[in-house]
Amino acid sequence: MEITLNVNGTDHRLDCPERTLLVHALRDHLRLTGTHVGCDTSQCGACTVHVDGVAVKSCAMLAVQAEGARILTIEGLAADGTLHPMQQAFHLHHGLQCGFCTPGMIMASADLLKRIPNPTEEDIRHGLEGNLCRCTGYQNIVAAVQAAAEKLRIEKGG
Numbered sequence: 001m002e003i004t005l006n007v008n009g010t011d012h013r014l015d016c017p018e019r020t021l022l023v024h025a026l027r028d029h030l031r032l033t034g035t036h037v038g039c040d041t042s043q044c045g046a047c048t049v050h051v052d053g054v055a056v057k058s059c060a061m062l063a064v065q066a067e068g069a070r071i072l073t074i075e076g077l078a079a080d081g082t083l084h085p086m087q088q089a090f091h092l093h094h095g096l097q098c099g100f101c102t103p104g105m106i107m108a109s110a111d112l113l114k115r116i117p118n119p120t121e122e123d124i125r126h127g128l129e130g131n132l133c134r135c136t137g138y139q140n141i142v143a144a145v146q147a148a149a150e151k152l153r154i155e156k157g158g
């Protein structure tokens with residue numbers, strides 16, 4: 001079937017089977033391979049993207065269900081060539097080791113800060129429970145999210 005997906009601000013028309021998952025539409029049809037697949041049980045969060053501003057696991061959603069929505073992937077998070085504060089914070093605080101979980105962690109973390117601008121460590125750990133890091137770099141991930149939260153609060157004058 002033919003569907004149109006708005007990804008990172010651009011409409012893309014694609015022809016895919018009805019049961020195509022959003023993650024496969026992004027990776028296989030649109031070649032946006034920054035969104036990863038780490039499991040087949042909706043457990044790992046490596047496939048996290050934003051749909052209408054909310055973090056979702058793109059392996060748990062059909063592509064057709066995302067028609068008409070604004071989809072944001074890790075490739076679209078930087079604005080005008082400047083990394084998003086969350087990307088900068090992961091870089092500065094070494095919030096990654098192999099990097100496999102990182103796109104999903106960053107997308108989930110960016111959504112977390114929209115909901116909880118001033119999170120405690122517990123808020124962050126709880127908010128990222130659906131994202132698994134096989135390298136177990138959680139300490140630095142938490143530090144990165146805290147740093148990004150502080151930067152965003154300062155930018156907003158809060």
Ligand code: FES
Pocket residue numbers: 036037038039040041042043044045046047048057058059060
């Ligand atoms: S690939 Fe989607 S949760 Fe693991």
Ligand code: FES
Pocket residue numbers: 095096097098099100101102132133134135136137
């Ligand atoms: S950095 Fe390797 S899985 Fe998280």
